[in-house]
Amino acid sequence: MNIIIADDHPLFRSGVRNLLRTTEDLVVAGEASTGDEALELTAKLDPDLILMDIRMPGINGIEATRLIKEKHPRTEVLILTMFRDDQSVFTAMRAGAKGYVLKDADEIELLQSIRIVGSGGAVFGSDIAGRMIHYFSASQSKEPSVHPALSELTRREMDILEHIAEGYTNAQISGKLAISAKTVANNVSTLLNKLQVMDRHEARRLLLQVREGAELPDM
Template sequence: MKIVIADDHPLFRSGVRNLLGTTEDLQLVGEASTGDEALELAAALQPELILMDIRMSGLNGIEATRLIKERFPHIEVLILTMFQDDQSVFTAMRAGAKGYVLKDADENELLQSIRMVGSGGAVFSADIAARMIHYFAAPKPAMKRDHPALAELSRREMEILECIAEGQSNAQIATRLFISIKTVANNISTILNKLQVSDRNEAKRLLQDSRED
């Protein structure tokens, strides 16, 4: 299995390189330190799997994953990171990642995860799986049907609207969702247009009014 690793820490890349060197079925064919480099290597090397960090300079790992899956859907992505917050996990999943493993996983877990995702499966570390179970088991606020315009919003637009309702700035939304500030601004413009409101405060009130007591 041909593998590329994208991580901005040379020591971590070295550790993964040494680990894969002990196997007969896994071959590290390229290393990237940014999301942009990962995208370039995906095009040039066509690996079966990319090990992707989230926080990297330039194009981050989430956006790189999204672009790679759009352009090369046959390439699988396994997220390797220290971030285990819900937003990071679910944003990575929506971007197309098939696995999410923390960097402190032991060698056997990492190798098993690589083989599982590389063969088309999905895998999540125990801590991440527990968070997912809790997230989906938790009751979600119900929506009234008084505002059909909300149904016109895409999943990403609803995420941004939720952030607006929490009082987050464009920069904070961009950081939370791993997208650019320009993308946030463009989405907010679309949201206001779909909801037929004039500003963020009106959009926030519309969402709040849609929540059942």
Template sequence: MNIIIADDHPLFRKGVRNLLGTTDDLNVVGEASSGDEALELTEALQPDLVLMDIRMPGANGIEVTRQIRQAYPHIEVLILTMFRDDQSVFTAMQAGAKGYVLKDADEDELLQSIRMVGSGRAVFSSDIAERMIRFFSAPAPADPAKYPELSELTKRELEILERIAAGDSNAQISARLHISVKTVANNVSNLLNKLQVADRNEAAKLLQRIRDE
């Protein structure tokens, strides 16, 4: 399998290249230090797979992934990054990435992930997979028309209440809803006042009680 490594950190690229060099089936044919270079190398070398970081100079890895998959649908992309927020994961999948692995993965996990994506299968780091499962299995938002206790909450406050009940922190809510942490904190304060509860735990319990009725 011919592979391009796209990452702006030379030492990290060297480490990955050395790791792949210990195998008989994975061959590094090029290295890119920017999004634009990754596109150029992909066009020139036509690898089987691109190992793609997200944050690089020039076009970011997600945009590069989108362009590669549109122009060369036979070339797979595996995201290899430090970013574990929901926005990065879902936009990468929408762009056409077949897998999403974190840079703190061990060597065996990385090699297995490369081989799986190269064979056309999807793969995610374990904690990323668990978060995706929680996201898609989350209950439908509570309807204020059905639950008068929630009638004073705005749409945004309802969204945040749902995420509180799911156990998300303010930072996680911020990343999921694409709003600032300060905005999340303000909305949390407002919804606690409107629901007349003391803290996030009580708000979550109230929502669960409403659903159970």
């Protein structure tokens, strides 16, 4: 299995590289220190799997994952990070990652995760799996109704709209979703057009009305 290690910390990459060298089936095909380098190496090497950090210079790991899955769907991505918050986990999943493991996982767990994701499966660290179960169990009883005005939004646009409804600025949304400020601004413009509203305040009002079950005018 050919693997690219994408992480901006040379010492961490060295540790993972040395671990993979102890195996007979896992080969380090290349290393990247930024999201942009991960994209370039993927196009050049066509790896089976990328071990992807989230926070890196330039394009972050989640945005790099989304772009890689769009252009190279055969390549699987396993997120390997220190971020354990729900937003990072679910944003990575939406981007196309098949696994999410914390950097403090032991060597056996990491190797097992690499092999599972590389063979087309999905895997999440024990701590992350527990958080996912709790999240979905809690959300089942409060699933919002879907209004035609919202049904055309992409997952990312819906994520951004929900953050707008909570009062976050574009800069704050950029940090929380680990995407560029330009990407946030572009998606805000698109979702406003799809919802046929004038500004983010009207978009927020529309979403809150849907959550409260209020009647909305035809759009």
